[in-house]
Amino acid sequence: MTIETLLREGMAAIAKQPPGNWGNASANIPLTVPLIAEDYPAKTASMWNSMYSRLLVPDRNMMLVAEPKDLKRIIDVFRADPRYRGGGAGVGFKEAVIPYLDEVTPLAKAMGAVNILKKDARGRLVGDNTDGEGYARSLETVLAAGKVPLKGAHVLLLGAGGSGRAIAFALANKGVRLTILNRTESKARELAGAVNRYFGSTVADGGSRILLPSVFGGADAVISVIDDAVSPLDAYSTIGDMELPVTPESITRNRGTAEQLLGTAKRSLVVSDIRIRKEETPMLAQAESLGFQTLDGIPMVVHQGVAAFWWLYGDELASRGVQQTDVAETMGAAAGL
Incomplete structure (x- = not known):
């Protein structure tokens, strides 16, 4: 064969x-x-x-x-x-x-x-x-440009799939404090629990995306780890509300809620989206337009x-x-x- x-x-x-x-x-x-x-x-x-x-x-x-x-x-x-x-x-x-x-x-x-x-x-x-270590190195470089050390940084991880798992473990290994949020809350909690068991201490919390407004303002970086090669969620900024099915009205609401959250963020916040597309993702495009440092998946x-x-x-x-x-x-x- x-x-x-x-x-x-x-x-x-x-x-x-x-x-x-x-x-x-x-x-x-x-x-x-x-x-x-x-x-x-x-x-x-x-x-x-x-x-x-x-x-x-x-x-x-x-x-x-x-x-x-x-x-x-x-x-x-x-x-x-x-x-x-x-x-x-x-x-x-x-x-x-x-x-x-x-x-x-x-x-x-x-x-x-x-x-x-x-x-x-x-x-x-x-x-x-090697996904996680690769991402940790790229985030460390971008945070350093804003004089924020990776160790001790508070990172919001949006998603809990294969790439998200690798990134969570790698960032925890670098001393990052993680908040993992996912549309399916149980997946976020499971990943946080796996990270904490591996490192023998509570370095990660997991929960539903409902928690985003309460934790967004204290974050040093927010990372979208939705890694589907093709997804209807491509139309959305991962920061904002994501309703299915996707419609022009839901996209408008998505941008609005994302902008509201970005308005509560530290000006030094790094906004990152690991999806690689032919064009910049909505999450990165909106964050850039509002003056935030961004990091794509390349x-x-x-x-x-x-x-x-x-x-x-x-x-x-x-x-x-x-x-x-x-x-x-x-x-x-x-x-x-």
Whole structure:
């Protein structure tokens, strides 16, 4: 079985929107294969393939669109295909893939989510998570510009999915005080509880979005971690009221309630949205128009990509005199930073 098997069976398709995505599934070269549930203009393929070109190696990164329900078959094929070296677990796969792996690193296991897989020398598939550390580094840089240290900062996390879990654990590890709010309150409370158990102290609180007005004014950063590749919620600022179905009237109400909350915020507040879209998200556009510092998901993608690339290839790269800063330079340029 090879990756071409998945394409023939209709269980996967080569993503069309990511710039620089490798499109030849039959090439006899080593492959890294990120899985995504929806086709969107992800930066991963461009970043990784730029690095492969710089290293003058034949490896290529080929993003595939697939469905999590087919993971057992997909993972069986990855194990069987000798060209598969590893790859990403995108939205929809971060949590679902874990039962099919042979090993998960301790922190990723506590998070309950992985974003990167590698095939080890014994052919075993191992999962890790670099999403959170990648985001923490990008937020630390932006907060420092406003002379706010990351350690001790109060951060509002809006959402509790796969990316949100990784970010929550990474920020807690940096000494951040977390308030996790979600439309489904039980998910926010579960995530806060998992973080607190892992670190052995109360560093996170979880609750419903109803609490937003009472906690917004004291926040140093507010982060939207809604990470669906395509979502009807894209029309909304995650700060404001989000009603379904989306209508022109509900969008107007959303902007109004978001602006009211932003009016109560510290002027040093960092407003962040990890969604990567062709255009700036409504949350970031509105915050920028009101003079707030903003942070999108691209720096996170670069930082986590560098960490993931090093996790797969670190020993090989070090033997060639390549440093992580070299990887960061190449991937950052490919992502447009």
